[in-house]
Amino acid sequence: MSLFNLDRFRFKGDEGTNSTPKLKKSEVSSDSASPSSDKENKPKTTKQDHKLASKKPLKNKVEGGDSDEDILQNGILPQRKAKLYKTEMTEHSDDNDDDGHDKVDDEDQKIETLQEMFPQRHRSQLLELIRCTGTLEGAVALCLMQYGDRAASRQRKRDVLSEDDDDDVEKDEDDLSNPAKKRRAEVPEDSQESDELKKKLPDQDKELLRDVLQEHDWHYEDALGALRMFADSGHSNSSKKKSSQPKTSSSSKAKKGSSEQKNSSTPSLSGWVVKIPSASVAAKAKQGESSKAKDSKPVEKKKEKKVPPVRRKGEDSEDEDEDERALSSGGEENDLTDEYNSDDEAPVNSEQQQDILKFFQEAAAHELTLISGCSAKRANKIISLRPFNVWKDLEAMFDRDNGLSADLLVGCRVVLKERQVVQQLMGKCEGIARKMFKDVTALIEQGTGSTKQPAILNSSLRLQSYQLIGVKWLTLLNQHKLSGILADEMGLGKTVQAIAFLAHLYQQGITGPHLITVPSSTLDNWVRELKVWCPTLKVLVYCGSIDDRKYLRRDILDRQVDFNVIVCTYRSTLGTDFDRSLFRKLKLKYAIFDEGHMLKNMSSQRYRCLMAINAERRLLLTGTPVQNNLLELMSLLNFIMPSMFSSSTSQIARMFSKKSDEESSFHKDRIDQAKRIMKPFILRRVKAEVLKELPPKVEQVEACPMSAKQKDLYTSLFNKLKRAVPGEKKELCNVMMQLRKMANHPLLHRQYYTTEKLAAMSRAMLKEPTHFDADPVLIQEDMEAMSDFELHNLCLQYPSIHSHKLDTHLLLDSGKFDRLTQLLASLKEKGDRVVLFSQFTMVLDIVEVLLKHLDHRYIRLDGSTPIAERIGLIDDFNNDPDIFVFLLSTRAGGQGINLATANVVILHDIDCNPYNDKQAEDRCHRMGQTRPVTVIKLVSKDSIEDAMLRVGQEKLKLEECMISSDMGEESSMPEDMALLLKVSMGL
Numbered sequence: 001m002s003l004f005n006l007d008r009f010r011f012k013g014d015e016g017t018n019s020t021p022k023l024k025k026s027e028v029s030s031d032s033a034s035p036s037s038d039k040e041n042k043p044k045t046t047k048q049d050h051k052l053a054s055k056k057p058l059k060n061k062v063e064g065g066d067s068d069e070d071i072l073q074n075g076i077l078p079q080r081k082a083k084l085y086k087t088e089m090t091e092h093s094d095d096n097d098d099d100g101h102d103k104v105d106d107e108d109q110k111i112e113t114l115q116e117m118f119p120q121r122h123r124s125q126l127l128e129l130i131r132c133t134g135t136l137e138g139a140v141a142l143c144l145m146q147y148g149d150r151a152a153s154r155q156r157k158r159d160v161l162s163e164d165d166d167d168d169v170e171k172d173e174d175d176l177s178n179p180a181k182k183r184r185a186e187v188p189e190d191s192q193e194s195d196e197l198k199k200k201l202p203d204q205d206k207e208l209l210r211d212v213l214q215e216h217d218w219h220y221e222d223a224l225g226a227l228r229m230f231a232d233s234g235h236s237n238s239s240k241k242k243s244s245q246p247k248t249s250s251s252s253k254a255k256k257g258s259s260e261q262k263n264s265s266t267p268s269l270s271g272w273v274v275k276i277p278s279a280s281v282a283a284k285a286k287q288g289e290s291s292k293a294k295d296s297k298p299v300e301k302k303k304e305k306k307v308p309p310v311r312r313k314g315e316d317s318e319d320e321d322e323d324e325r326a327l328s329s330g331g332e333e334n335d336l337t338d339e340y341n342s343d344d345e346a347p348v349n350s351e352q353q354q355d356i357l358k359f360f361q362e363a364a365a366h367e368l369t370l371i372s373g374c375s376a377k378r379a380n381k382i383i384s385l386r387p388f389n390v391w392k393d394l395e396a397m398f399d400r401d402n403g404l405s406a407d408l409l410v411g412c413r414v415v416l417k418e419r420q421v422v423q424q425l426m427g428k429c430e431g432i433a434r435k436m437f438k439d440v441t442a443l444i445e446q447g448t449g450s451t452k453q454p455a456i457l458n459s460s461l462r463l464q465s466y467q468l469i470g471v472k473w474l475t476l477l478n479q480h481k482l483s484g485i486l487a488d489e490m491g492l493g494k495t496v497q498a499i500a501f502l503a504h505l506y507q508q509g510i511t512g513p514h515l516i517t518v519p520s521s522t523l524d525n526w527v528r529e530l531k532v533w534c535p536t537l538k539v540l541v542y543c544g545s546i547d548d549r550k551y552l553r554r555d556i557l558d559r560q561v562d563f564n565v566i567v568c569t570y571r572s573t574l575g576t577d578f579d580r581s582l583f584r585k586l587k588l589k590y591a592i593f594d595e596g597h598m599l600k601n602m603s604s605q606r607y608r609c610l611m612a613i614n615a616e617r618r619l620l621l622t623g624t625p626v627q628n629n630l631l632e633l634m635s636l637l638n639f640i641m642p643s644m645f646s647s648s649t650s651q652i653a654r655m656f657s658k659k660s661d662e663e664s665s666f667h668k669d670r671i672d673q674a675k676r677i678m679k680p681f682i683l684r685r686v687k688a689e690v691l692k693e694l695p696p697k698v699e700q701v702e703a704c705p706m707s708a709k710q711k712d713l714y715t716s717l718f719n720k721l722k723r724a725v726p727g728e729k730k731e732l733c734n735v736m737m738q739l740r741k742m743a744n745h746p747l748l749h750r751q752y753y754t755t756e757k758l759a760a761m762s763r764a765m766l767k768e769p770t771h772f773d774a775d776p777v778l779i780q781e782d783m784e785a786m787s788d789f790e791l792h793n794l795c796l797q798y799p800s801i802h803s804h805k806l807d808t809h810l811l812l813d814s815g816k817f818d819r820l821t822q823l824l825a826s827l828k829e830k831g832d833r834v835v836l837f838s839q840f841t842m843v844l845d846i847v848e849v850l851l852k853h854l855d856h857r858y859i860r861l862d863g864s865t866p867i868a869e870r871i872g873l874i875d876d877f878n879n880d881p882d883i884f885v886f887l888l889s890t891r892a893g894g895q896g897i898n899l900a901t902a903n904v905v906i907l908h909d910i911d912c913n914p915y916n917d918k919q920a921e922d923r924c925h926r927m928g929q930t931r932p933v934t935v936i937k938l939v940s941k942d943s944i945e946d947a948m949l950r951v952g953q954e955k956l957k958l959e960e961c962m963i964s965s966d967m968g969e970e971s972s973m974p975e976d977m978a979l980l981l982k983v984s985m986g987l
């Protein structure tokens, strides 16, 4: 707790933590009783008073580690934090659920995540996996690969379950909240599906087949597909081509000896299933631990595995040095080779030899570095030793004198197998794409009758033709039992298409229940659009306080309420265990996620929790489907197609996250691969294609020279930070933030309020009735953590320090404000209306000072604006042309809202992620806009913002590359929209 409210410089995510609503309408109404005048007279008084009254230094709170920032950065809270913050979070506006960095820091948290995903696994086992892989993602990958361990872990799970039984009073809720637990109990010992699978794959252990079936929700086809794909990928080379040979070659079996035989009860899918303990054992071996009896066997096995896979005939001695090196390289690299080389003791067959030879002979240096353990130096060495015409050349290469280890061969097999897996996956997807294309053609050729909008839609509203296509496409996906991503550009009416699709389902007798999860700022808009477009659908809004939701939950589960659609914010969907449990229990038909790009991180808890929602199919709506990298895209795809991707998540994650030269042909190939995978599942149209009548959007970058004082301050800050050269990424981020603050407004730092001034002010504060008995040292301590602008506000608030307030010229002293002043004057004169975004609520606070000073009428919406009031503010702006400026925080107002009555967007400060800026721009550039839209980006000249702009533009190029439509493609389809669909689908 602090003596003061140290809002400080709140970065985009922290705005929702302010419990004081910042609904400011001061210029709209002159009524002294209005919230605005309250605000004007007593800015943040309530909060300040509250904090001051507490008289404890803020430091305690910040250092306590459970700061608001922690909450926001962690996305969903770990249990411990969730409990601590329960009350506080519900008091706040439901906003900042919309992002978060989803960092999973400590082991406990990782274990919790893993346990939620793999409830059948024992905690200690998970801990071991986390420790040896070092990352949550690594542990997840191993778990996914460890089907073979299920039999053993099932027994352990049973034990755990029975322990859980007398756990606590929330047992019922808890049990139900864990469908895996429930399913466990329901797992039939034998089922028709497993019998069928056994017939198809007689070599496979029945237990394993049951587990894979269960992973695929007992969908026979999915399970078979996954088993085949991985059985093939893992084994095809040895089993298909040498059909007479058993899956694990006899020679290899012989080498594995008795330890392998003892493990024979462990089901195995050669080449796919990993012998679980290997990685952990490697780690243990590394630590020199003497393993327990049960682990000792795998240690031996691990050692055996370190024998290079390619050996000269008759050579079977192990190279101790190589062994040592392999073990000590540890971590992920070992895991990688293990995962792909459960049969790595098997000699390389002639076909594999050819592939490996080709790779070493032809791969570019950056491709060679994809091999685990192959540095750039080694890659160049390999290239210098070419040509490798025959296998013997390769063997000669791995001479010690060359500094190249035969482990590179193992790594090479991993890379090749990785590619093979992804290729097979793509093949499967491409098959679906072809089939879809055929069906789409047939459907459209049936005539216009099939393209009518659903009859239960409001007949006074008409879907645009491209929207009808969207609905048709969704219908097709549904017919094919596929989920999808509707990725139309912002403002093309994804909401409307989704509603029309639900209406169509309703007419087909699929009346729900469906779940629509949306960002807080769009909740009301969704409810309104549902009501306007399809009043037949009964809508239930699931949000409110924990208590509200508790009653709602009961009503839902007891069927006391009748609804077709539940609309819910991300925060409420994810909220507590009970909320999450509800959506696992409810058998949903469709789960729709608005702004679905929020599911870009497959390692995040948010992702996993939403993944656990019990819906037959999912639909993601996003205007910016690709953000930053291909792995994010894969996360989205994995989210909607879990059965297609689940078993290969780790391969995909690795394949798409590996760093390589972006200009390389290999990288381009990967983009191409991603495009092909995307085809059947993503529909994207851009405004230029389908909304021809929409006026253009023009972007204007305004390079704003800093004010003289600001420039000096920036330079000295820059030099100071440069001297303390930071190494860590975290520190670099902090440096960047410091510079951004200065580039935006000097008052975001503290320099005018010197230590001496603060000492005087803190003594003066004792005259305040709230602080007469406070310790001035503590007051000063708190003050020292505040920015100039915050201190200025404090001076306005307390008469005893009022004289220390800053002069107006200082408040307005920023290069951007100079430019803004000119811009606003000329825009007003032209009759333009402005939407101004900033990522920082404190910047908005200072912009308010400027707007008041210039006598411009404005309203404001940020994360602290109660959800219930947001739509009212949006309506106010859209209905009252006299409101000149709408101030919005990018976080709260950047997504999903409609402000087509404004024609100028000013981005006061650009985002590190250009997609956030794009989202914000398109609040105005959307259906309903009648005037050309100008987007003005204010960039502080010669500051860090220049670089941010450059990097952002580079990032945007990736999107063009990923989702470019091929407008020139020929089409045999009869109608324009058929061509459109084809183009949009990239078919």
Ligand SMILES: Nc1ncnc2c1ncn2[C@@H]1O[C@H](COP(=O)(O)OP(=O)(O)OP(=O)(O)O)[C@@H](O)[C@H]1O
Binding pocket: 461, 462, 463, 464, 467, 488, 489, 490, 491, 492, 493, 494, 495, 496, 497, 529, 622, 623, 895, 896, 897, 898, 922, 926, 927, 928
């Ligand atoms: N066929 C239509 N007729 C009339 N108005 C429409 C139609 N389709 C969409 N709109 C309106 O256009 C605006 C933009 O639609 P919507 O909000 O659904 O777009 P969106 O693609 O979901 O945007 P975003 O990605 O920004 O969330 C809304 O006000 C919506 O009511």
